[in-house]
Structure formats: C-alpha cells, structure tokens
Amino acid sequence: MRRIGILISGRGSNMESLVLAAQSRRIEAEIAVVISNDPHAKGIDKAQALGVDTICVPSRGLSREEHEARLVAELKNRGVDLVCLAGYMRLLTPVFVGAFPQSILNIHPSLLPAFPGIEAQQKALEYGVKISGCTVHFVDESMDHGPIIRQATVPVRDDDTPETLSMRILSEEHRIYTEAVRIVVEDRYRITGRRVLLK
Numbered sequence: 741m742r743r744i745g746i747l748i749s750g751r752g753s754n755m756e757s758l759v760l761a762a763q764s765r766r767i768e769a770e771i772a773v774v775i776s777n778d779p780h781a782k783g784i785d786k787a788q789a790l791g792v793d794t795i796c797v798p799s800r801g802l803s804r805e806e807h808e809a810r811l812v813a814e815l816k817n818r819g820v821d822l823v824c825l826a827g828y829m830r831l832l833t834p835v836f837v838g839a840f841p842q843s844i845l846n847i848h849p850s851l852l853p854a855f856p857g858i859e860a861q862q863k864a865l866e867y868g869v870k871i872s873g874c875t876v877h878f879v880d881e882s883m884d885h886g887p888i889i890r891q892a893t894v895p896v897r898d899d900d901t902p903e904t905l906s907m908r909i910l911s912e913e914h915r916i917y918t919e920a921v922r923i924v925v926e927d928r929y930r931i932t933g934r935r936v937l938l939k
C-alpha cells in the first residue's frame with residue numbers, strides 16, 4: 741500500500757478530503773503524515789481530529805534547501821512514497837523534487853497553464869474568463885507546473901466574487917484530487933512526454 745504524506749500551509753480542506761477518502765477506502769493508501777510549515781495552520785487541528793500523525797516543520801530561519809532536507813527526512817522516516825501538496829504555499833527546489841521523482845502531486849484552483857501562482861481565482865475574474873476550474877498535476881521545479889492528471893471546469897457567473905468562485909472551484913478540487921490520487925495509487929496511468937495517459 742502506498743504511504744502518502746500531505747503538505748499544507750493553511751486551511752487544509754483538500755487534506756481533509758484526502759484523509760476522509762483514505763479512511764473510507766475510496767483511496768487504497770495510508771495517510772502516513774500531515775506536515776505544515778506554519779505552526780498556526782488551521783489544517784493541523786483538522787488532521788489531528790481525524791487521528792492522523794501531524795507535525796510542523798517550520799521554515800523560518802532556514803534556507804529553502806535546509807527546510808526541504810528536514811521535510812524529506814520526516815517523510816522518508818515514515819516510509820512516505822507519494823507526496824500530496826494541498827495548499828502548500830512554498831515553491832519546491834530540486835532537493836525535494838529529486839527525492840520523490842514523479843511522486844509529488846499538487847492541486848491548483850485554475851485551468852493550468854492559465855493563472856499559476858497565488859489568487860488564481862481573482863486573476864481569472866479580472867481577466868474575464870467565462871470558464872475556470874482546477875487542475876491536479878505532477879510537480880516539477882516550476883510553480884504550478886508539470887504533467888496534468890485531472891482537470892475540472894467551473895463556469896464563471898456574472899455576479900461571481902473571488903469568494904463565490906473559489907467556493908465552487910473548491911468543491912471540484914476535492915472531487916478531482918481524490919480521483920487523481922486514486923489513479924496514481926492504482927497505477928492506472930503512464931506518462932508520455934508531458935501527457936498523462938490513462939491505462
């Protein structure tokens with residue numbers, strides 16, 4: 741059984757949805773640990789309430805590489821072989837990406853490659869797109885970049901605010917993140933160039 745480590749920085753709703761999916765066996769994997777870089781992240785309490793091993797590895801005062809070396813050690817000590825970023829607000833260096841080749845996933849609240857980075861929903865509204873959505877992808881060293889596993893569309897309404905659009909996208913995020921993790925843990929994919937093809 742794959743052992744998943746989830747990295748968060750904040751609210752943790754995607755983390756919670758993955759933990760619930762694993763606990764109810766919709767995902768056949770063990771959530772080995774939830775790690776936050778922010779000791780005040782709300783998601784920490786949620787993970788503890790769900791009975792998941794939870795630790796904080798603060799990034800303050802460390803170089804990115806030093807911080808990541810600590811993360812890698814914590815994850816490897818627990819036998820983690822699949823990492824899910826869930827609202828983890830730091831860009832990864834080769835130290836981390838190289839430690840888990842093709843085994844790091846991320847969720848992003850836009851149809852990548854549109855609107856990478858923070859406040860993607862606000863940028864989509866300001867741009868005036870009529871369709872937004874979310875993306876689950878394998879992670880490489882560029883921000884919100886790497887082979888796409890799953891996407892879902894969410895129509896933009898004329899009266900949307902960043903908050904209302906974010907809310908509708910978030911419920912699709914929870915759905916497709918679970919689907920994408922299932923595809924990966926069940927090994928139902930192959931990567932050809934940039935494309936993730938289902939077996």
Ligand code: GRF
Nearest residue numbers: 751752753754827847848849
């Ligand atoms: C989500 O919108 C996710 O796509 C983005 O950050 C947000 C995290 O939300 N990367 P949560 O912490 O999972 O509730």
